[in-house]
Amino acid sequence: MALRHAVLAALLDEELSGYQLAKAFDLGVANFWHALPQQLYAELARLEKDGLISGREVVQDTRPNKRLFIVTEAGLAELERFTASAAKPSSIRDDLIVKVQAADHVDPATLIAQLTERAAFAQAKVDLFGGLLDRMRGDRSEEDFLRNGEGIGPYLTCLRGLAFERGNLDWCERTIAVLREREAARATR
Amino acid sequence: MALRHAVLAALLDEELSGYQLAKAFDLGVANFWHALPQQLYAELARLEKDGLISGREVVQDTRPNKRLFIVTEAGLAELERFTASAAKPSSIRDDLIVKVQAADHVDPATLIAQLTERAAFAQAKVDLFGGLLDRMRGDRSEEDFLRNGEGIGPYLTCLRGLAFERGNLDWCERTIAVLREREAARATR
DNA sequence: TATGATTAGTCAGTTTCTTGAGTATCATGC
């Protein structure tokens, strides 16, 4: 039951529709969780049923109507309770790392192609997160913003996302370089 | 079906029992995947049924008997196929980051406690991975080992694990510092 | 004027992961 709390946390700062939430949780801005639209709509229904969020219908004439959700008092209390509960340690779960684990038994060129693709993806995320941080910070310095600003939660999680993707990028580049060097060494042997 | 390939990759370098695998995939050395014993035993059974690994009974007199598994030719081919298939981008999924996302609405002291705990955990992992890397590398330099050594797959994945935990550690410490400073600023206001 | 993309969602089915309990033997420490 952690998606539950991720949704609550996302709805704290803005009133969002299921559709908007889905965009945020899809590959993109979701630097602190990931989920598919189906999961989110289901979770929103459960959260509303349990009184942790409340939705209001917004009638639109040019677009289909939508429902916007906000966190209730009960929802905030639930988040507070969640925050105090023990967190399980996060661990990496990544196809690409599994592939590299098998590096000694598998075609290096294939691996390099995969790593290159991932590096590009990571770079795009780094740029995206960089931009998001700039926007949140406005014209203030990071130190000033974090000391005195409002809404630092999203900023801090975005910082983690940025560092994570930088880590991905560095590792991909390093690994590509290693594999290339070994290929070159093998060719001249 | 990625646990499947994670198990195959883990069995490439050593012949392991389900129990040993479980230890590796539990909180500990599993720097490239995570799974519980029940999942692993089930996956091993499936893999053997599909002919991707083969097990042999080892009779022990002081301990319960065990079955050791190795990857078959078919298993290696399956890994090769997997390596060439598209990898889905990995994303973070972490309770603690959800909690920090809600930082503006939640008790800072609770958050700091959680972050401190996680920082200690991350530090332990950093130490563990550092030691593992030393052992794999032996007396060679990292450059030399990665250029000419054998079994660099596990080394490279361990490097990613190390960087990831360093990232966790840095972020926890930074976030704790920010929360403390804001607490102090609030107290004097 | 089709074609595809975007907004806004729903439904069904399957796989994967987690929780919890249980079995059995042997070694170690108090």
Next chain:
DNA sequence: GCATGATACTCAAGAAACTGACTAATCATA
């Protein structure tokens, strides 16, 4: 001499996540 923990594994049930298909309107573009 009895509790604790390690080795080695199994079974069942439930929660969470993923796959894939589907409705229905509007807007952009070629």
